[in-house]
Amino acid sequence: MLSANKLIHCLTKNNYCKLTILRTFSAGSIDAMSQPIDYDRFINDLSARRKVSPIRELTKLFTTAPPGTIFLAGGIPNGSTFPFSRMTVELKDGTTFKLEGKKIENALQYQPTPGYPPLVEQLQKFQTQVHGLDSTFWQKNSLLVSTGSQDALCKALEMSLSEGDPILVQEPIYPGTSAIIRPLNANMVPIGQDEHGIVPSALRSALSNYGSSEKVSAMKKDVPKLLYLNSTGANPTGATIPTERKKEIYDIACEFNLVILEDDPYYFLHFEEKDPVSFLSMDRESRVLRFDSFSKILSSGLRVGFVTGPKELVSRIELHTQASTMHTSALSQAIVSSLLDEWGSEKLLQHFKMIQQFYKGKRDCMLASADKHLKGLAEWSVPRAGMFLWIKVPGIADTKKLITEGGIEHGVILVPGKDFLAYDDAQSQYFRASYTVASPEDIDKGFARLANLIKAEIA
Amino acid sequence: MRKFGLLSKALPKLQTKNVPVEHTSFMNELALERKPSILRELMKNHATASKNVVFIGEGLPHPETIPFSEVSFTLKDGTKKVFTGSELVTAINYLPTQGNPKFVQKLRELMDRFHAPLRWEDRDVIATAGSQDGLSKVIEMSLQKGDAIVVADPVYSGLVSNVRPYKAQLISAQYRKNGLDTVEMKDKLTAIWSSRSKDVKIPKILYINPVANNPSGHVISDEQKREIYEIACEFNLLVLEDDPYYFLGFQDELPKSFLSMDTENRVVRFDSFSKIFGGGLRAGWMTGPKEIVRIVEMHMQVSVLHASSLTQAIVLQILEGQGWEGFLDYTKSVKEFYRKRRDQMVALADKYLTGLAEWDVPEGGMFLWVKVKGVSDVLAMVMERGLKKDVMLIPGHAFMSDPTKPCPYIRLSYSLVPMEDVEKAMQRLAELIKEEQAIESQK
Numbered sequence: 001m002l003s004a005n006k007l008i009h010c011l012t013k014n015n016y017c018k019l020t021i022l023r024t025f026s027a028g029s030i031d032a033m034s035q036p037i038d039y040d041r042f043i044n045d046l047s048a049r050r051k052v053s054p055i056r057e058l059t060k061l062f063t064t065a066p067p068g069t070i071f072l073a074g075g076i077p078n079g080s081t082f083p084f085s086r087m088t089v090e091l092k093d094g095t096t097f098k099l100e101g102k103k104i105e106n107a108l109q110y111q112p113t114p115g116y117p118p119l120v121e122q123l124q125k126f127q128t129q130v131h132g133l134d135s136t137f138w139q140k141n142s143l144l145v146s147t148g149s150q151d152a153l154c155k156a157l158e159m160s161l162s163e164g165d166p167i168l169v170q171e172p173i174y175p176g177t178s179a180i181i182r183p184l185n186a187n188m189v190p191i192g193q194d195e196h197g198i199v200p201s202a203l204r205s206a207l208s209n210y211g212s213s214e215k216v217s218a219m220k221k222d223v224p225k226l227l228y229l230n231s232t233g234a235n236p237t238g239a240t241i242p243t244e245r246k247k248e249i250y251d252i253a254c255e256f257n258l259v260i261l262e263d264d265p266y267y268f269l270h271f272e273e274k275d276p277v278s279f280l281s282m283d284r285e286s287r288v289l290r291f292d293s294f295s296k297i298l299s300s301g302l303r304v305g306f307v308t309g310p311k312e313l314v315s316r317i318e319l320h321t322q323a324s325t326m327h328t329s330a331l332s333q334a335i336v337s338s339l340l341d342e343w344g345s346e347k348l349l350q351h352f353k354m355i356q357q358f359y360k361g362k363r364d365c366m367l368a369s370a371d372k373h374l375k376g377l378a379e380w381s382v383p384r385a386g387m388f389l390w391i392k393v394p395g396i397a398d399t400k401k402l403i404t405e406g407g408i409e410h411g412v413i414l415v416p417g418k419d420f421l422a423y424d425d426a427q428s429q430y431f432r433a434s435y436t437v438a439s440p441e442d443i444d445k446g447f448a449r450l451a452n453l454i455k456a457e458i459a
Numbered sequence: 460m461r462k463f464g465l466l467s468k469a470l471p472k473l474q475t476k477n478v479p480v481e482h483t484s485f486m487n488e489l490a491l492e493r494k495p496s497i498l499r500e501l502m503k504n505h506a507t508a509s510k511n512v513v514f515i516g517e518g519l520p521h522p523e524t525i526p527f528s529e530v531s532f533t534l535k536d537g538t539k540k541v542f543t544g545s546e547l548v549t550a551i552n553y554l555p556t557q558g559n560p561k562f563v564q565k566l567r568e569l570m571d572r573f574h575a576p577l578r579w580e581d582r583d584v585i586a587t588a589g590s591q592d593g594l595s596k597v598i599e600m601s602l603q604k605g606d607a608i609v610v611a612d613p614v615y616s617g618l619v620s621n622v623r624p625y626k627a628q629l630i631s632a633q634y635r636k637n638g639l640d641t642v643e644m645k646d647k648l649t650a651i652w653s654s655r656s657k658d659v660k661i662p663k664i665l666y667i668n669p670v671a672n673n674p675s676g677h678v679i680s681d682e683q684k685r686e687i688y689e690i691a692c693e694f695n696l697l698v699l700e701d702d703p704y705y706f707l708g709f710q711d712e713l714p715k716s717f718l719s720m721d722t723e724n725r726v727v728r729f730d731s732f733s734k735i736f737g738g739g740l741r742a743g744w745m746t747g748p749k750e751i752v753r754i755v756e757m758h759m760q761v762s763v764l765h766a767s768s769l770t771q772a773i774v775l776q777i778l779e780g781q782g783w784e785g786f787l788d789y790t791k792s793v794k795e796f797y798r799k800r801r802d803q804m805v806a807l808a809d810k811y812l813t814g815l816a817e818w819d820v821p822e823g824g825m826f827l828w829v830k831v832k833g834v835s836d837v838l839a840m841v842m843e844r845g846l847k848k849d850v851m852l853i854p855g856h857a858f859m860s861d862p863t864k865p866c867p868y869i870r871l872s873y874s875l876v877p878m879e880d881v882e883k884a885m886q887r888l889a890e891l892i893k894e895e896q897a898i899e900s901q902k
Contacts, residue, residue: 090529108737154762183492301768324595330739
């Protein structure tokens with residue numbers, strides 16, 4: 001924010017200056033007038049040195065080559081040597097589909113790195129529909145199918161972080177993400193959450209430690225450039241960030257030139273009437289990298305996720321993928337693609353509704369057991385999405401010690417809150433319980449035992 | 460053998476024979492700082508915990524929300540397998556990072572059967588999403604900016620993609636008519652170790668694609684493998700044995716692998732089902748020293764989580780159904796397919812390219828590596844004039860340790876394109892070469 005003096009000084013200079021100031025001053029309302037983002041700022045040296053594989057480039061070129069062009073540049077095996085003739089998939093609702101002929105051949109053959117082309121197209125349409133993306137979105141952004149959403153997240157962090165970089169993260173944080181960040185020697189700057197997710201004032205306050213927004217936006221080193229969060233049913237707190245708060249956070253990201261890593265695997269696992277409004281859907285400046293997953297809604301074992309975001313950043317992830325996994329399993333992609341085709345939007349939405357109702361029931365069952373056994377001993381908010389109940393035990397200083405020493409003995413295991421903190425030396429009074437898989441009897445038994453464990457400790 | 464008194468660098472240490480290799484010396488700081496992913500470790504613990512303990516910590520999706528009721532596959536030989544019930548659950552849900560336990564055990568048996576009975580106390584196996592993911596993760600475990608790595612020229616472009624971002628120096632030994640030039644390799648390593656220059660980095664890794672080297676098609680003989688292994692021991696190199704064409708060598712006997720002669724536990728081997736069951740499956744695995752497998756496992760825990768469950772279930776089923784003899788017969792049929800096509804390709808090369816180019820007959824795999832005569836650099840020929848003649852080939856630059864140097868090589872694939880079209884391509888290539896030779900001679 002400029003001081004009044006500076007503003008006057010520039011207003012008297014020339015029109016261009018005035019325009020620049022007005023932009024900075026009202027960062028929240030920047031629209032098409034704003035400067036395009038310099039994505040190099042978000043790409044570390046190692047990632048910048050990744051180069052396209054000449055074989056992949058030639059393969060792409062071949063798709064537009066004149067008919068009669070003979071392609072001896074490929075490195076792929078001959079599909080006729082593969083032993084499969086057919087795969088059949090049956091769904092619980094009676095839908096059946098086959099992969100045979102050309103379809104099974106493709107499902108067994110190497111694919112372009114961004115994904116099995118029919119699936120990429122379906123997912124682009126899906127994203128456009130779900131997040132209300134406009135017609136210009138795909139000019140600036142692209143989508144890549146990843147081996148689970150976490151592989152894309154890992155590659156995004158490895159693309160961007162350098163040693164010593166600060167990174168803003170929601171705390172408590174999913175330990176899979178902190179396990180990526182720590183060995184890179186990046187410093188997590190934890191932003192606290194309330195029951196609605198990260199608190200914008202805490203975010204703003206953390207950022208102002210690094211200087212003014214003009215200063216921070218222009219720097220490449222020693223300032224935070226990434227903000228990592230779960231939008232819906234956060235792991236472990238269960239918080240969903242309300243739309244208004246998302247807008248506040250997004251505006252801060254614009255002001256301080258951040259890229260938002262929107263890690264959203266529980267997006268469809270909410271207990272509301274309508275789907276949440278994502279950061280992606282409000283991304284007027286193309287600064288959101290969004291990670292989606294089929295793991296909680298179709299299959300976790302198939303390892304199919306996808307990342308959507310600015311072309312400059314997704315292409316870096318693509319190059320890393322090219323050199324490592326090459327592409328997500330074509331068979332997995334073909335199955336997901338065929339399933340989406342067979343079902344169409346209506347059946348897919350029905351399926352999501354079924355899942356939502358199912359997990360809501362499981363949540364309510366856990367809440368009932370919590371009321372029964374843990375009232376007075378612990379506190380919790382009602383999760384509005386996701387898989388987890390985040391339980392606070394005010395009478396205990398550190399739940400990790402408690403569960404490590406007493407868990408097996410009392411016959412109950414939950415994840416201690418300490419595992420979700422950015423720093424080793426911190427303590428946590430929380431437990432994460434999951435209501436998704438355990439039976440009602442086990443949940444009840446578990447909480448009864450937890451109550452005993454807590455009482456024994458407090459006594 | 461171990462004559463070196465000149466230790467001009469502090470690390471890595473030269474080993475005396477039969478002293479266990481310190482695997483941490485091959486790991487960079489990033490690798491050394493990796494810790495297990497707590498939630499993935501929890502999943503492991505759950506599997507072995509007592510039945511009396513109630514786990515209400517894990518965030519797993521409930522099977523009832525998964526829409527699949529049955530997945531089945533049919534093979535060309537008529538074999539059919541249906542995954543349903545608990546077998547479907549294993550095929551469609553999260554797995555431990557190392558892999559489907561039965562599948563991992565099968566892979567250990569495969570290694571014992573085809574390589575040598577291995578000491579599983581010192582080594583382990585991990586299923587990977589394609590063998591290249593394992594390779595990539597070992598590179599990322601080991602390399603630091605500016606590090607040197609020993610390779611054979613020409614070298615697989617996938618390896619180059621992985622090491623280039625580290626500005627790695629590639630120390631290369633050439634493939635020649637009688638195999639890999641091990642004298643060149645030893646001389647270069649000796650010179651490096653004797654050098655007092657700070658700019659000369661001592662390599663820690665030797666990367667090799669020993670059966671049907673991509674792109675040149677060379678197969679390293681068993682005896683030469685022993686020579687190379689000795690060099691690796693002498694200069695304390697970690698051997699990355701990248702062997703996706705292992706079953707596609709055209710000799711009658713399967714080659715002896717580096718892994719099978721690995722008395723010092725310094726070989727990390729990358730295997731793949733891509734060329735025999737399908738590259739789309741992403742079915743690979745890595746075998747190596749326990750500490751190194753553990754680092755790769757920890758990196759996978761926070762990235763892919765594990766290789767596709769369905770892929771693992773399918774491959775396990777096929778291996779169980781075929782048995783080792785059946786599996787071997789099957790791989791032989793695939794080998795025959797490519798051997799036939801190699802013969803056809805070489806016949807066409809003889810017909811159209813004699814006098815215009817040179818090549819060694821590929822001893823395995825799916826590529827012909829051609830050196831164009833009278834043309835110092837094929838880049839323009841392939842990428843501009845070749846495209847105008849409607850033929851697409853790969854210029855050899857993609858496979859050289861120094862891609863900026865002029866290169867007269869081209870890689871031709873004989874795996875896929877119908878032979879009538881290959882013949883047309885050869886005709887066009889012959890014309891291209893003649894035209895190029897004319898251009899070159901006028902310079």
